[in-house]
Amino acid sequence: MSQQSETLQLFLSYRSELLRQANRITRDRAQAEDVLQEAWLRFRAALAERQMDEPLGYLSRIVRNLALDSARRSGLESRLFQTEGDADPLQVPSETPSQEAAVISGFELRAVENALARMPERMRAAVRMHRIEGIKLKDIAKQLGISVTSAHGLVAEGVTRCRAALRDRQ
Structure with a gap:
């Protein structure tokens, strides 16, 4: 066998x-x-x-x-994962934000936009590229014609200004 x-x-x-x-x-x-x-x-x-x-x-x-x-x-x-029969539809949290959260987010967005508008052009560009577009600091430095350290400093200062604008809004 x-x-x-x-x-x-x-x-x-x-x-x-x-x-x-x-x-x-x-x-x-x-x-x-x-x-x-x-x-x-x-x-x-x-x-x-x-x-x-x-x-x-x-x-x-x-x-x-x-x-x-x-x-x-x-x-x-x-x-x-709950099965459909186990879930009470009234108890399942909604993925859409509440009206209050939407209004607050709108105010926060406008505060950040205003802070960005008041920044020098290079700083605004560096913050947008890094925080919104997800571009790496070395690529930002190359595009702006500055050192990576300077790009980091621009992003850090820009983020600090945005945070200050959000704190001042409250």
């Missing part, structure tokens, strides 16, 4: 026991079946690479580890 057929025979003869082992850990028959299928694929691949003294022990360890991983993943998913 070939090694592949011996391996398959070993798996099939202990399949129900391995399924019970996986089911005890996952507490879900379908999930346990998935674990067993994945275990078989990994077991067969491992046997193709090397000879094992205790193939049943190795297979059992694969099933156990995969079942534990699957149970952990299911637990995490159930904590992160």
Whole structure:
């Protein structure tokens, strides 16, 4: 008998026991079946690479580890995602801001825009490039024809002025 057929025979003869082992850990028959299928694929691949003294022990360890991983993943998913039937639509937070938050954000935006308008042109350009467009300081320095240290200083001073404008608004 070939090694592949011996391996398959070993798996099939202990399949129900391995399924019970996986089911005890996952507490879900379908999930346990998935674990067993994945275990078989990994077991067969491992046997193709090397000879094992205790193939049943190795297979059992694969099933156990995969079942534990699957149970952990299911637990995490159930904590992160509620099913539609569990969620009370009135208790689900809205992604749109409240009217108050929108008004406050508008005031803050205007304060920052005013602060930017009062800045020297180079400083305003450096702040916009770095904070709004996400350009790196070395690229800002190259575009403005200044050193990286000077670009950093312009951005830092500009951000300080924007923060001061927000504090003064309050």
